[in-house]
Amino acid sequence: MSRLSPKVDVAQPETPVTPVTPVTAGFSSTSPNETSNGNDPWAVFDSNASGGVSNNWAAQPEGTETGETSSSAWHSGHPQAYQGPGAEDDEWDEEWDDVKSSGGYAESEAGEGGAINRGGAHGSSMKIGGEAGPVWAYPDYQLDCVVADPKKGTKMYGLKSYIEYQVTPTTTNKPVNHRYKHFDWLYERLLDKYGSAIPIPCLPDKQVTGRFEEEFIKMRMERLQGWMTRMCRHPVVSSSEVFQLFLSYKDEKDWKMGKRKAEKDETVGVMIFSTIEPEGLPDLDLIEVEQKCEQFNRFTRAMDDGVKDLLTIGNEHWKRCTGPLPKEYQRIGKAFQNLSSVFNSSGYEGEATLTDALTAAGKTYEDIAQMVAEQPKKDLHFLMETNNEYKGLLGCFPDTIGVHKAAIEKVKEADKLVATGKITTSEKITMSKRASTMSYALQAEMIHFHTNRIYDYNKVMQQYLEQQVKFYEMVKCGNAVGRFWVGSSC
Amino acid sequence: MSRLSPKVDVAQPETPVTPVTPVTAGFSSTSPNETSNGNDPWAVFDSNASGGVSNNWAAQPEGTETGETSSSAWHSGHPQAYQGPGAEDDEWDEEWDDVKSSGGYAESEAGEGGAINRGGAHGSSMKIGGEAGPVWAYPDYQLDCVVADPKKGTKMYGLKSYIEYQVTPTTTNKPVNHRYKHFDWLYERLLDKYGSAIPIPCLPDKQVTGRFEEEFIKMRMERLQGWMTRMCRHPVVSSSEVFQLFLSYKDEKDWKMGKRKAEKDETVGVMIFSTIEPEGLPDLDLIEVEQKCEQFNRFTRAMDDGVKDLLTIGNEHWKRCTGPLPKEYQRIGKAFQNLSSVFNSSGYEGEATLTDALTAAGKTYEDIAQMVAEQPKKDLHFLMETNNEYKGLLGCFPDTIGVHKAAIEKVKEADKLVATGKITTSEKITMSKRASTMSYALQAEMIHFHTNRIYDYNKVMQQYLEQQVKFYEMVKCGNAVGRFWVGSSC
Structure with missing residues (x-):
């Protein structure tokens, strides 16, 4: 695939769009104890901490019991809370300690009513900056594996x-082994940690039967590669401790310890926004935040529809191209060849040229049948895989956008809360600032998404059309094999 | 179609294969009174005088009542009976007059029990000769219209x-007008007259509804043209009085008189063999006659199967190419264009190249849909029409071959008939000579069939493959319209 470099001049994800504030890739210096467990002022913005699809909060009427607790959560918010790691880390953590309760949202929405650990245990620093707009801080070196x-x-x-895959990061060039369930573990960690801000696409489907079959293994490997490449491309995900652990653990002990540590990470759900620093960017007012959110919502929904439509029709086309169509060409080929052998039996002299040509045409049609049947693997396959990946990515946006919408609704309620004395004016400003930060994160993510989308679709469309041209050239020449009739230079 | 002259060197029907005895095209000098009505010694060979499909006679067990009458018919046979018109015409007719009864076959098989006129009223002379084998005497000038x-x-x-078609023969270049029912009348005359010796294919189907619709008229005209061309190509049919009347009647009166005359023609059914003269060819023995008949039977049946098979699969392919396949391409095209307009709505700068190319690709797929849908008319159509014509022709052979088989069976019975004193040895020899003449006629017809078949299939296959090559070249270039991605010289 790499040989098919796009001929159009678009910004590619390898090059950051407008990276203003490069951050040191690696792990944050935030210690596990810097925020207290279970107390998460950001949870108030969390529509679904565990990455589910509910949008409950945004939809909840005011004055319900959850409305109560959420306002108390906001109450304990702090404007300095998300200035990022570094010199102010200690202050940041102390301030989180002030938070007493995040209310019932996390519990009720995560289901099971269990105690869900929150807090920035291993949060990477996530800086956003940019003159043209908010962009993630892209690393100097693009990770891949x-x-x-x-x-x-x-x-x-x-x-x-079980099947074990060898994963080799381009950074260390040292392979590590992983089973599907390790990928699944990584997915769960990334979803918990970044799901509110970054779409973490699902892994390729689990499959119970036939999972040792060669075709299945090949397909799963290809899709795991696609998933890993996408994760590597993401500056926030790829620089996270858990992702680095997955790619470059030293030994079994290192892996197990890293796993335990990652599972205890408390900077999950909306807490991730507390680690985001929109560097050099002014606070956004709520109208702008809302407009952006609506715009992204509209776009991702429309693209989701478009992608699903293409997948549906692509699937039908795939079935036709691998089923009835080649069968038909095969039958045409057989009919020509059959007619040729009937003609041969005529006992009439001087028709060898016709029967030879009919046989050749018949065989050509059998070849065409095979070409037609094999073609989807050469072109439609990548078009489908890419769109399938995007379907997965786009399926994450409703949750992500739900988190944002919920936050926007909360800020809208803030005036009332101030009026009823439930929060102070300064707390209201904090809420607004947080919504602004979330909006910047969403905008940075959308820019990341768009850049990748343009790159991916350029690549896949180029490849698809190139392969189609090759295919038709091949079939054309195949037909010209009836060279007894058709003078051809093929 | 004429521009697609086959590049292979095969004998074409325009040039007689090995014409040994050219006959003067035109009408026989035999007068309407030369044979008596209803008395037809050849009827004994006739499996179905009216051109139906029954093979009764050949299948009838000996000693049945029809067996009786048939032997009496044979009884009155005469060796000089079929030496053709000319100097011996008078003798010939006198001899026919001896015949008292042809038995119940003609009546029972023609149904309705009516009096069916038989006898050589307007029989053309039909000479067969050839060094390499028996061939019809081809005219110097190939008639066409x-x-x-x-x-x-x-x-x-x-x-x-009603719809009237203009029919212009290449001989006179003077157009005459005919309705479908006139063609049908001609068909009936030719079938009655030549059906036992020459396959007279059915006319294109009658159709009651929609017969004034442009598409239907066009299609019917095309098929009437095909039918007329085939009849023109046949040396025996094209030189017949009734065919000449159809092509070049002077005025309404001429037409009406000619019609009446043709309807009274008594040289119909197996009587036609009495007009055939295998010039310079030795009598064939029965084993050879039987072998030839079996060979032709096998071949025509096998080709009938092959042609029907090709028609079935061609029909399915036609439906797919004009129905679901272009619909699918159209939907792919729409999906690409839709994705393009979604991408356009992203608000992200710098993707005009991608969206323009996606739109172009989408439009190309809509064009491809149209190309795919229109292609069958350009290639499959002629393949189907040709095979359809051959299906019609091949459908006539069972009857023709049935007549021959019945004659062979009769000759086989001859020894018994001689033994029981029902026929004389000389009459047995006559029967055998007649079978030999019939076999030569069948052989000449098969050579005519093969020559035309090779010509027709060369032409149609050449055209089909040329059009397919053009199609794939066009689609290839269509795909390359995504020139933003695919560098192409199309």
């Missing part, structure tokens, strides 16, 4: 089998 | 409408 060499492994004295 | 300019006519003060 290769997923390859699937091997069957066993455990429990051979009773249990 | 153009069916064109369909016009709506009315009669009964406008109460009845």
Whole structure:
């Protein structure tokens, strides 16, 4: 695929669009104890901390019990709370300690009523800046990795089998091994941690039957590669501690310890916004925040529809191209060849030229049948895979946007809360600032999304059309194989 | 179609294969009174005088009542009976007069029990000769005609409408007008007269509804043209009085008189063989006759199967190419264009190149949809029409071959008939000579069929493949219209 570099001049994700504030890739210096467990003032903005699809909060009427608790959560907010790690880290953490309760949202929405740990345990610093607009701080070096060499492994004295993939990051060039369930673990961590701000697409489907079949393994590997490439491309995800652990753990002990640490990470859900610093960008007013959110919502929904439509029709086309159509060409080929052998049996002299040509045409049609049947793997496949990936990505936006909408609604309620003395004017300003930060994060994410989208669609459309041209050229020449009739230079 | 002259070197029907005895085209000098009505010694060979599909006679067990009558018919046979018109015409006719009864076959098989006129009223002379084998005597000039300019006519003060076609023979270049029912009349005459020896294919289907619709008229005209061309190509049919009448009647009176005369023609059914003269060819023995008949039977049946198979699959392919396939391309085109307009709404700068290209690709797919939908008319149509014509022709062979088989069976019975004193040895020899003549006629017809078949299939396959090559070249270039991505010289 890499040979098909797009001929159009678009900004590519390898080059940051307008990176203003490069951040040091790596892990934040924030210690696990810097925020207290379960107390999360940002949870008030969280529509679904565990990455589900509910948009409950934004939809909840005022004055319900959750409305009560949410306002108390806002109450404890602090304007300096999200100035990022560094010199002010200590202050930041002390301030989080002031928070007494995040209310019932996290619990009620995460379901199970369990105690969900929150707080910035391993939050990476996430800086946003930009003259033309808010963009994530892109690293100088674009991380990438290769997923390859699937091997069957066993455990429990051979009773249990699994497939292990070799993952080699371009940074270290040292391969590590991972099973699908490790990818799934990573996905869960990334979803918990970044899901409110960044669409974390699902992994390729789990499959129980046939999972040791070669075709399935190949397809899963290809999709895991696609998923990993997308995660590597994301400046925030790729620089996260958990992602780095996955790509470059030293040994089994390192992996296990890292896993335990990541699972204890409390900077998850909306807490992630507390780690975002919109550097050099002015606060946005609520109208602007709302407009941006609506714009992204409209766009992602429209693209979701478009992508799903393309997938539906692509699927039908795939089925036709691998099923009835080549069968038909095959039958045409057989009919020509059959007619040729009937003609041969005529006993009439001097028709060898016709029968030879009919046989050649018949064989050509059988070749065409095969070409037609194999073509989707050469072009439609990548178009479908890319759109499938985008379907997954776009499916994350309703949640992400839901978090933003909920925050916007809360800020809208703020005047009332001030009037009834439930929050102070300064707290109201803090809420507004937080919404502004969230909006910048969403805008940066959208810019990241658009850049990648343009790159990906340029690449896949170029490849698709190139392959189509090749295909028709090939079939054309195939037909010209009836060279007895058709003078051709093929 | 004429521009697509085949590049292969095959004998074409325009040039007689090995014409040994050119006959003067035109009408026989045999007068209407030369044979008596209803008395037809050849009827004994006739499996179905009216051109139906029954093969009764050949299948009938010996000793049935029809067996009786048939032997009496044979009884009255005469060796000089079929030496053709000319100097011996008078003798010939006198001999026919000896015949008292042809038995119940003609009546029972023609149905309705009516009096069916038989006898050589207007039989053309049909000579067969050839060094390499028996061939019809081909005329020096190949007759052809153009069916064109369909016009709506009315009669009964406008109460009845019909379509009249202009038929212009290349000989006179003077157009005559004919309605479908005139063609149908001609078909009936030719079938009655030549059906036992020459496959007379059916006319294009009658159709009651929609017969004034442009598409239908065009299609019918095209098929009438095909039918007329095939009849013109046949040396025996094209030189017949009735065919010449149809092509070049002077005025309404001439037409009406000619019609009446043709309807009274008694040289119909197996009587036609009495007009055939295998010039310079030795009598064939029965084994050879039977072998030839079996060979032709096998071949025509096999080709019938092959042609029907091709028609079935061609029909399915036609439906797919004009229905679901272009619809799918259209939907792909719409999906690309829709995605393009969604992308345009992103608010993100710098993707005009992508969206322009996506739109172009989408439009191309709509063009491809149209190309795909229109393609069958350009190639599959002629392949289907040709095969449809051949299906019609091949459908005539069972009857023709049935006549021959019945004759062979009769000759086989001859020994028994001689033994029981029902026929003389000389009459047995006559029967055998007649079978030999019939076999030569069948062989000449098969050579005519093969020559035309090779010519027709060369032409149609060449055209089909040329059009396919053009199509794929066009679609290839269509795809390359995504020239933003695909550098192409199209």
